[in-house]
Amino acid sequence: MKNKQQMSLVVLDMAGTTVADGGLVEQAFDAAATRLGEDPATMIDYVRATMGESKISVFRHLFGGDEQRAQRANLAFEEAYGELVADGRIAPVPGAAEAIAQLKDQGRTVVLTTGFARVTQDAILDALGWADGLVDLTLCPADAGGRGRPYPDMVLAALLRTGAVDDVRQLVVAGDTSYDMLSGVRSGAGIVAGVLTGAHDEAALKEHGATRVLSSVAELPALIREYEGEYEEGEG
Template sequence: MNPTPRLVVLDMAGTTVADGGLVEDAFTAAAHRLGEDPAPMLDHVRATMGESKIAVFRHLFGGDEAKARRAATAFEEAYGERVAAGSVTALPGAADTIRTLRDQGRTVVLTTGFARVTQDALLDALGWHGLADLTLCPADAGGRGRPYPDLVLTALLRTGAADDVRQVAVAGDTAYDMLSGVRAGAGLVAGVLTGAHDRTRLTAHGATHVLGSVAELPALLTREERA
């Protein structure tokens, strides 16, 4: 039996925030700004949802660091423009879920593969500053995002909320979220079906549970405690 979950690490886009195709839309806009055809790249973008965006562009542009950084900047600008235009919404029950988790005595950290400027734009648009105990982007974890364990472990180190990595619960909508949780040693790794990847893919990459949405997470953690 795993210890009681004390720290909950939640993804943003696709898990607590409705994506609505914004990532692909912003990627397409960024590719066009660089004079690139986005069509041959979209399969990789979809497969790596949840990964740090600079890492995605490094792969797509064959390690050309300057071009990858230009693309990442163009992506963040395009995504930010869409956020500013009101194209982002919270998933149903997400904010209440975070409040409930904290009311249960758990520490909640929101993580993303976006740059800090984009994460802050999302938090501004949703009115979510202060909703969670902490927010983290890849730069806060030494630059490596998912599927590395760094964001989860940074959440643990920054908050000191748990004495054991098995007291950490991770929830996300992508295979990379699952891998990040598994590699960090989290006791519970929950996939949600509101984002990029389906049940089969989430389970294949380590999900211990698959939920219809993040709104089901507080009840799951309560059941785990009672078990």
């Protein structure tokens, strides 16, 4: 018999999940590499494979642990991405803001997380008009010790900072990348939902732990209701 489970905390990724950036991550990476005299073609496969990871971690790997080069590259990337955002090249995933509003109406706490630095995250939130009141908390890797995904740190920081749940199984994690799925699994979340609006396909999301794969985050409120209903039926 299942126990009733109220999914009280929802942790959502930004780019590719709630924010449609139209490939801006790759464009910003290309621009940053070019500005630094690097060849982006030699690095792009790794960048694609590690979508969702903290960007400074990506650059540390690419430059073999050379911290100075990694920091320069990360700064150039954040600047290039910020320029694209300022140019109006970003929009919400259709239905994302409405889904967040539904989740909050259902009494859930909603947190947005990202692999970007805080300055870029804030630029995105400002550009979308999401800076005030849309969600309960926003987190970047630096807010949770600096490691970012695929570690569970941001998800667990959301739990600790909001105090919304007392059991990790009451967590919902949703994202568009393999690393989003890994961070959800490693946090112990009851629902780890992949969405198909971003970087990785259904096979990759399931391979890395997705318990469900959705066409869009717009489907998430209904999925959570369905999941909770299964527990209620089990009690009966």
